[in-house]
Amino acid sequence: MIPVTSVKTLPEAYALLQARPPGLRVLAGGTDLMVAINARVGLDRIGHVLDIWNVRELRGIALQDNFLRIGALTTYTEIIHSTLVNTQLPALAAVSREVGAWAIQNRGTLGGNVCNASPAGDTLPLLLAADARFLLGGPRGERTVVAEEFFLAYRKTALGADELLLRVDFPLPDAARLAYRKVGTRRAQSISKTLIAVRATPGLREVRIAAGCVAPIPLRCRRAEQAAMSGGDVRAALQLDISPINDIRSTIEYRRLVSANVLLQLLKNMGTPYSLPGRP
Amino acid sequence: MRLELRINGSVRSLEVEPLKRLLDVLREDLILTGTKEGCGEGECGACAVLLDGQLVNSCLVAVCQAAGASVVTIEGLSSSALTPLQRSFVECGGAQCGICTPGMIVAGQCFLDSGAAATDEAVREAIAGNLCRCTGYTKIVESIQHAARETR
Ligand SMILES: Cc1cc2nc3c(=O)[nH]c(=O)nc-3n(C[C@H](O)[C@H](O)[C@H](O)COP(=O)(O)OP(=O)(O)OC[C@H]3O[C@@H](n4cnc5c(N)ncnc54)[C@H](O)[C@@H]3O)c2cc1C
Ligand code: FES
Ligand code: FES
Numbered sequence: 001m002i003p004v005t006s007v008k009t010l011p012e013a014y015a016l017l018q019a020r021p022p023g024l025r026v027l028a029g030g031t032d033l034m035v036a037i038n039a040r041v042g043l044d045r046i047g048h049v050l051d052i053w054n055v056r057e058l059r060g061i062a063l064q065d066n067f068l069r070i071g072a073l074t075t076y077t078e079i080i081h082s083t084l085v086n087t088q089l090p091a092l093a094a095v096s097r098e099v100g101a102w103a104i105q106n107r108g109t110l111g112g113n114v115c116n117a118s119p120a121g122d123t124l125p126l127l128l129a130a131d132a133r134f135l136l137g138g139p140r141g142e143r144t145v146v147a148e149e150f151f152l153a154y155r156k157t158a159l160g161a162d163e164l165l166l167r168v169d170f171p172l173p174d175a176a177r178l179a180y181r182k183v184g185t186r187r188a189q190s191i192s193k194t195l196i197a198v199r200a201t202p203g204l205r206e207v208r209i210a211a212g213c214v215a216p217i218p219l220r221c222r223r224a225e226q227a228a229m230s231g232g233d234v235r236a237a238l239q240l241d242i243s244p245i246n247d248i249r250s251t252i253e254y255r256r257l258v259s260a261n262v263l264l265q266l267l268k269n270m271g272t273p274y275s276l277p278g279r280p
Numbered sequence: 281m282r283l284e285l286r287i288n289g290s291v292r293s294l295e296v297e298p299l300k301r302l303l304d305v306l307r308e309d310l311i312l313t314g315t316k317e318g319c320g321e322g323e324c325g326a327c328a329v330l331l332d333g334q335l336v337n338s339c340l341v342a343v344c345q346a347a348g349a350s351v352v353t354i355e356g357l358s359s360s361a362l363t364p365l366q367r368s369f370v371e372c373g374g375a376q377c378g379i380c381t382p383g384m385i386v387a388g389q390c391f392l393d394s395g396a397a398a399t400d401e402a403v404r405e406a407i408a409g410n411l412c413r414c415t416g417y418t419k420i421v422e423s424i425q426h427a428a429r430e431t432r
Contacts, residue, residue, distance in 0.1 A: 002298075038320050102406060103387070189409055
């Protein structure tokens, strides 16, 4: 039997993190971890579970110093219904509505999506494009890591073994607009085949582009960004950024073609000279 | 661990493994077998229940996370007669084999309680996490819309 410690406050959580029982795993909404536990995947590596679901301090959405601050335990449902998110960062509310379906949105958390660090995590390209910062905390103190430096390799992150993700902070630059498009098999309850997010200022002076499902990590696409800012060939540049694979959800060819089309469509929708070529 | 659950209005004290799925506690410890298991991985909604009033898939909830919370299962939606939504499923042919039905009805009740207009689009979004292998969904959507007309 795997022991569980359910905590209500950060100091209680930090006390357990400091003791470092072997195989410690954090449990938030459980929509990723319980799936793995039910399937008995990696069960032998779980020695102790730290249940943080009831840590109030880790919930909530606030606007402060031109940052939108979202607690790690904030659920998709809370994000979808937040007036602040809908006015300040509507793309995040929209993508949350596309995660799973109601029952998943009621339990799944933003922090769980980040720490699970799947290349198919739907919010992650948006966090990269939005230049989000992650506040991490543990018995040794707190530190901030920018999204781009958090995802290190396939499902490997900068989170220390004795750290929790506490909060995600989104800068809100006046002129920039964040847009994304998810491509999945159906509208609800489907893991993406590709997902592209773009944050751009008018005239494409500053552009950040990120993609999901097309590399081992959620990927910032720097070549595509450079191309977009210089009016270059975005399609070709994106192909150099991404390295998709064949899997049960899609193929290399499909992901390359559709990722580029979606990127061009997003840039077009932002009122730029980019457009989608007609069908061949 | 020892914990208390408020199940369908009455408090029950249980000795359970903390990571046992709420689904298994309902079916095995409490003999509330109305809640079904379809996939065991959050995809199908057959195990849907209300946890503190929110729709959740009980196969993804570790019972320790439900300690002290209130759980409503299909058995608890009504104490005697069928609810208007259940009657609608009967009248409109919303159930065939019945495996998805408890989850559909719990999700459908959530939708009705939300007060949202029962457009096709809205109803389909509300039950998007519930899979049905029999009906083709149309009659389920009609059942929920029928109940919405009857009760509002
Ligand atoms: C049916 C179904 C549909 C889904 N659909 C989608 C989808 O469309 N798009 C999508 O992106 N995802 C989807 N998911 C995956 C999942 O719902 C999300 O990734 C969700 O955000 C995970 O959050 P959680 O709180 O449930 O995480 P948990 O399962 O509790 O945790 C996930 C991982 O993160 C760690 N962790 C969680 N919180 C913290 C924290 N604060 N600090 C440190 N570590 C932490 C845990 O240790 C664990 O390793 C789906 C899952 C299911 C079952
Ligand atoms: S059995 Fe829980 S969602 Fe399928
Ligand atoms: S009635 Fe058989 S699965 Fe829906």
